[in-house]
Amino acid sequence: MRERTLHFTATVLSQNGRTFLPLPEEVVDRWGEKPHHYVAGVISGRTVRGRTEARLGRYILPLGPTWLRDNDIQEGMSVQCALELESPVLEELAPDIVSAFEAEPQAKAFFEEIAPFYRKNYLRWIESAKRPQTRAKRIEEVVRLLKEGRRQR
Numbered sequence: 001m002r003e004r005t006l007h008f009t010a011t012v013l014s015q016n017g018r019t020f021l022p023l024p025e026e027v028v029d030r031w032g033e034k035p036h037h038y039v040a041g042v043i044s045g046r047t048v049r050g051r052t053e054a055r056l057g058r059y060i061l062p063l064g065p066t067w068l069r070d071n072d073i074q075e076g077m078s079v080q081c082a083l084e085l086e087s088p089v090l091e092e093l094a095p096d097i098v099s100a101f102e103a104e105p106q107a108k109a110f111f112e113e114i115a116p117f118y119r120k121n122y123l124r125w126i127e128s129a130k131r132p133q134t135r136a137k138r139i140e141e142v143v144r145l146l147k148e149g150r151r152q153r
Helices: 027-031 065-070 095-103 105-113 116-127 132-147
Strands: 005-011 013-015 018-022 038-043 046-051 053-055 058-062 078-085
Touching: 005 018, 005 027, 027 058, 046 058, 095 105, 095 132, 105 132, 116 132
Parallel strands: none
Antiparallel strands: 005 078, 013 018, 018 058, 038 046, 038 078, 053 058
């Protein structure tokens, strides 16, 4: 299982009218290489949630003007950060769900791409099944829907 929390110090930067936090290169080692990651954590003691972006060979975390203003953080500031992937991530799922995703790489890839809100809804529906047969049918349906690119059922 990969280490989820990333502790680092970075300087808040601005470029082309966007303010962002450059993330360390170890993001790929810790969280894997994807177009983006959903993260939550703390920047200089202030909570933050967001979606990273891959830009120019590294990851950044965009910071909106309202968040910057409300948290008294400005371009050029050096900040202490602790960020982690938002749950649920594949490594935390029940073995039967992981097996189903491993058998269908397209569904697995889409599951990892969608926002945690949608992932949690699918998983909540599977977990609410009372009988093993119902759970198996729901897993099968979720995999099919994800393969089709549907964020929700």
